[in-house]
Amino acid sequence: MKTGLFTAAYQRLANNRPAERELACLRIQFPAILLPIQAGDLLAGRIEYPPVGFSPEPGGLGYYCQDGQSEFWRHESTAAKTRAACPAWVNEVLPSDEWTTTSGMAFPLYRMGGTQLDYGKLLRLGVPGLRAEIESRKAATTDHQARELYTAMSGALDLLADCCQHYARQSPELAPVLAKLTTRPPVTLQEAMQLMWLYALLSGTWNYGRMDVYLGPFLCRDLDTGVLTEAEARALIEALWKLMKAYDNQFNNRVIIGGRGRPDEAVADRFAFLALDATRTLRLNQPQLTLRFYEGQNPELMERALTILGEGVTFPLLYNDDVNIPAVRRAFNVSESEAEQYLPYGCGEYILNHRSVGSPNGVVNLLKCLEVALHNGVDPVTGKQVGPRTGDPAGFRSFHDVWRAYTTQLERCITALARQERVEYEVTGATAPFLFLSMLYDDCLETGRGIFDGGVRYLGGTLETYGNTNTADSLLAIRELVFERGEVTLPELIAACDSDFRDDPDLRRQLVAAPKYGNDDPAADDMARRVHEHVCRFTRDQAEKVGLHSYLVVIINNWANTLFGRTTAASADGRHAGQPMANANNPSPGMDRQGTTAFLNSLVQLDPSLHAGAVQNMKFSRSQFAQHRPQTSALLDVYFASGGAQAMITVVNRADLEAALREPEKWGHLMVRVGGFSARFIDLPPDVQQEILARTLNE
Amino acid sequence: MNEPAGIVFDIQRTALHDGPGIRTTVFLKGCHLRCCWCHNPESWEFKPQQNFGREMNVAQVMAVVRRDVRYYARSGGGLTVSGGEPTAQFDFCLALLTAARRDGIHTCLDTGGYAPIGDLLALLPMVDLFLWDYKATGAELHEKLTGVSPELILDNFDTLYHHGAKIRLRCPLVPAVNDSPEHFAAIRRLRRQYPRLDGVDLLPYHASAAGKYDALNLPRPAFATPIPEQEALWKSQLAAND
Numbered sequence: 008m009k010t011g012l013f014t015a016a017y018q019r020l021a022n023n024r025p026a027e028r029e030l031a032c033l034r035i036q037f038p039a040i041l042l043p044i045q046a047g048d049l050l051a052g053r054i055e056y057p058p059v060g061f062s063p064e065p066g067g068l069g070y071y072c073q074d075g076q077s078e079f080w081r082h083e084s085t086a087a088k089t090r091a092a093c094p095a096w097v098n099e100v101l102p103s104d105e106w107t108t109t110s111g112m113a114f115p116l117y118r119m120g121g122t123q124l125d126y127g128k129l130l131r132l133g134v135p136g137l138r139a140e141i142e143s144r145k146a147a148t149t150d151h152q153a154r155e156l157y158t159a160m161s162g163a164l165d166l167l168a169d170c171c172q173h174y175a176r177q178s179p180e181l182a183p184v185l186a187k188l189t190t191r192p193p194v195t196l197q198e199a200m201q202l203m204w205l206y207a208l209l210s211g212t213w214n215y216g217r218m219d220v221y222l223g224p225f226l227c228r229d230l231d232t233g234v235l236t237e238a239e240a241r242a243l244i245e246a247l248w249k250l251m252k253a254y255d256n257q258f259n260n261r262v263i264i265g266g267r268g269r270p271d272e273a274v275a276d277r278f279a280f281l282a283l284d285a286t287r288t289l290r291l292n293q294p295q296l297t298l299r300f301y302e303g304q305n306p307e308l309m310e311r312a313l314t315i316l317g318e319g320v321t322f323p324l325l326y327n328d329d330v331n332i333p334a335v336r337r338a339f340n341v342s343e344s345e346a347e348q349y350l351p352y353g354c355g356e357y358i359l360n361h362r363s364v365g366s367p368n369g370v371v372n373l374l375k376c377l378e379v380a381l382h383n384g385v386d387p388v389t390g391k392q393v394g395p396r397t398g399d400p401a402g403f404r405s406f407h408d409v410w411r412a413y414t415t416q417l418e419r420c421i422t423a424l425a426r427q428e429r430v431e432y433e434v435t436g437a438t439a440p441f442l443f444l445s446m447l448y449d450d451c452l453e454t455g456r457g458i459f460d461g462g463v464r465y466l467g468g469t470l471e472t473y474g475n476t477n478t479a480d481s482l483l484a485i486r487e488l489v490f491e492r493g494e495v496t497l498p499e500l501i502a503a504c505d506s507d508f509r510d511d512p513d514l515r516r517q518l519v520a521a522p523k524y525g526n527d528d529p530a531a532d533d534m535a536r537r538v539h540e541h542v543c544r545f546t547r548d549q550a551e552k553v554g555l556h557s558y559l560v561v562i563i564n565n566w567a568n569t570l571f572g573r574t575t576a577a578s579a580d581g582r583h584a585g586q587p588m589a590n591a592n593n594p595s596p597g598m599d600r601q602g603t604t605a606f607l608n609s610l611v612q613l614d615p616s617l618h619a620g621a622v623q624n625m626k627f628s629r630s631q632f633a634q635h636r637p638q639t640s641a642l643l644d645v646y647f648a649s650g651g652a653q654a655m656i657t658v659v660n661r662a663d664l665e666a667a668l669r670e671p672e673k674w675g676h677l678m679v680r681v682g683g684f685s686a687r688f689i690d691l692p693p694d695v696q697q698e699i700l701a702r703t704l705n706e
Numbered sequence: 707m708n709e710p711a712g713i714v715f716d717i718q719r720t721a722l723h724d725g726p727g728i729r730t731t732v733f734l735k736g737c738h739l740r741c742c743w744c745h746n747p748e749s750w751e752f753k754p755q756q757n758f759g760r761e762m763n764v765a766q767v768m769a770v771v772r773r774d775v776r777y778y779a780r781s782g783g784g785l786t787v788s789g790g791e792p793t794a795q796f797d798f799c800l801a802l803l804t805a806a807r808r809d810g811i812h813t814c815l816d817t818g819g820y821a822p823i824g825d826l827l828a829l830l831p832m833v834d835l836f837l838w839d840y841k842a843t844g845a846e847l848h849e850k851l852t853g854v855s856p857e858l859i860l861d862n863f864d865t866l867y868h869h870g871a872k873i874r875l876r877c878p879l880v881p882a883v884n885d886s887p888e889h890f891a892a893i894r895r896l897r898r899q900y901p902r903l904d905g906v907d908l909l910p911y912h913a914s915a916a917g918k919y920d921a922l923n924l925p926r927p928a929f930a931t932p933i934p935e936q937e938a939l940w941k942s943q944l945a946a947n948d
Contacts, residue, residue: 603720
């Protein structure tokens with residue numbers, strides 16, 4: 008794609024005609040950035056985002072420019088406009104966008120992440136049917152903005168048809184399939200998959216919703232009428248999986264199967280089984296196949312899932328509807344039937360299928376907030392005053408003073424991030440209607456508004472929190488050693504952390520020996536709950552203040568626990584400076600020492616109805632999974648029945664991980680769950696590898 | 707009434723190898739035997755040593771055991787009292803098993819069987835399953851390897867069996883030490899002679915306790931960990947027809 012053409016198209020149309028401008032830019036972008044069909048592709052659709060372009064997230068936020076070299080885009084990119092539109096006080100609290108390299112408490116993220124489209128509608132109506140709906144709505148309204156939107160949407164469907172033809176010219180085999188998509192709704196599984204996939208690529212979504220629901224009927228019809236054999240159907244699904252892998256976003260690419268709220272479970276289950284088989288055969292780290300389940304669902308799905316997990320595939324990710332649906336209902340304040348349509352996307356955030364957005368547009372490091380609180384507002388890593396002066400710790404008389412200083416630092420960050428999120432939606436919504444998203448999102452066609460411009464029914468946001476566990480363990484160690492047992496003064500403890508325990512290894516041993524979350528220890532779990540409930544409730548309460556339907560914590564993980572750990576000083580839980588923090592809701596690596604049941608009992612202490620998703624990583628030995636399968640199933644059964652919302656399971660041997668460190672060339676097949684994503688172990692940075700190795704192996 | 711206290715040297719939750727299902731294993735300190743392959747040398751002395759062992763009463767132990775009752779119920783698991791030789795702390799062992807029984811928790815007693823028969827018969831009503839060590843065949847060898855002669859153990863076994871005890875044999879195996887053909891023949895004979903036996907487990911030697919021997923200033927056992935083929939051979943010897 009020629010960047011100059013794209014920029015010119017953008018400049019040609021003024022800001023007050025965003026729909027027309029978006030369409031003009033999309034026409035430059037597509038099919039130019041679609042990559043050729045490759046030998047063996049059973050479906051068309053590969054893509055590579057250019058340095059300058061338009062997308063909700065994959066290339067960047069809205070109109071984006073990746074290299075920062077262009078003078079024009081330096082001010083005109085949607086991210087730059089968002090930053091410029093934030094109030095000064097927000098920019099003061101969030102001074103940097105470089106969260107992966109800079110020491111700081113909180114950072115904004117620029118993206119419209121996690122959208123999930125109504126593929127069922129797309130496949131039911133096909134391109135002509137969708138066009139007909141748009142045209143009839145256009146004819147029925149006099150609203151100028153809506154008419155402009157509908158016109159641009161029609162043009163976007165023309166563009167989709169152009170892209171079908173673009174690919175049809177490349178492949179005589181696929182040409183008949185692609186040609187039909189422009190003239191009628193899909194009939195066969197291959198047609199349905201092709202339409203869904205091309206549409207997804209053009210929309211810039213990379214989470215694919217309840218695929219068993221929308222593809223199940225096509226699969227069953229093809230199988231029952233002899234259009235496809237089961238092997239052929241599986242080959243098609245594997246082909247789609249490979250294209251998702253080629254799209255290559257290990258943090259997203261979610262495919263959901265199973266769960267409540269599927270209109271025809273038997274039909275959907277047939278697709279779900281084949282999806283599991285495809286994942287088992289290919290052993291790729293994408294798509295992130297996700298199994299929702301509930302009491303009463305066909306138990307063979309879970310049985311198959313555990314078998315595959317036992318083979319070290321790390322998929323499917325398991326989500327317990329019996330816990331999650333009531334939790335989502337409360338957290339999102341929606342009806343039961345709406346909550347049934349929750350979907351985990353990305354690294355583990357929840358969204359309501361084609362009805363809500365909840366882009367995670369902020370990150371906050373709780374442990375850094377505590378660190379700053381213990382230095383009267385100064386970041387000890389940089390020496391800069393980065394937060395309010397919450398008091399000299401030498402004057403703290405009780406644990407309450409520590410708690411108040413910590414929450415003051417944290418709450419200021421959350422307040423700014425909530426406002427930032429709202430501003431990001433406003434700027435993005437005013438900039439572009441995101442035609443492909445809006446056509447398949449509830450209420451956008453009905454209201455004639457773009458998804459982020461008043462169209463979506465539930466405009467929500469999410470905030471990624473990190474360091475939760477280390478913060479709780481640190482606070483408890485401070486309370487016990489300083490204020491209850493008087494073993495050390497607070498300034499002495501802080502000085503020891505500042506010097507990374509160099510002169511005080513004995514104190515570090517005492518800190519490590521203090522109770523830790525993950526051991527079914529009431530004191531440690533109480534503190535974890537206190538930290539959890541504070542950050543979740545305070546965040547939730549910002550929604551109304553900034554005008555979002557919801558604003559919720561997510562406790563997920565890509566490798567932010569490791570990245571943030573690098574810029575976080577030694578902490579009062581005994582963690583060394585620069586070391587990774589605990590992963591998501593999990594105990595600190597190696598600190599859960601009382602067995603799997605104790606670990607699981609701790610996990611269920613944290614109320615899931617206060618947030619929009621948390622991930623629980625569990626590492627089991629291969630021998631336990633193979634030789635003690637009934638006990639392992641029982642462990643998971645009890646965990647889920649006791650309130651466990653989610654499990655991401657890696658089955659691996661410690662010896663394998665160690666061998667892979669020594670001889671990476673021989674261990675390309677070894678897959679692990681890092682946090683909210685899976686990866687080949689050998690591809691991970693050394694400190695992430697060490698963090699995974701240090702996690703407790705349940706055996 | 708004073709609840710008896712005992713010396714406990716470990717409580718292991720999510721134990722998967724000490725009886726059926728998911729269990730919590732409570733290890734009591736003190737043993738009259740000195741098996742040369744022992745993987746719990748810290749259990750030999752009755753008194754606490756270094757970090758090994760602390761006094762706990764029944765209520766304290768049960769507070770830990772009870773935390774996993776849902777896992778026991780789901781998996782058919784429960785409490786296992788092990789050691790050391792758990793029957794050597796007879797009062798505490800009985801009180802613990804009784805407390806578990808009162809709570810409806812399944813109980814296993816992991817014992818070497820070297821105890822007064824009166825004690826074992828007193829424990830019997832509180833034990834759902836005995837995990838009973840069968841360590842070596844031949845009086846001389848048994849005494850050489852464990853420090854005690856086997857007659858009492860075998861008599862106790864017979865008596866308990868005929869009092870209706872449910873018993874599972876556990877056979878620690880060390881290559882070239884106690885894995886003779888006569889030993890396997892004896893195990894097979896026991897199986898025939900006591901048809902209500904719950905089963906026989908082979909426990910291949912593992913050199914995982916070296917660090918504990920070092921910490922206690924005891925000489926490490928010098929046995930090799932058996933290779934997988936060895937274990938397969940043992941299994942076939944156990945399965946052989948006479």
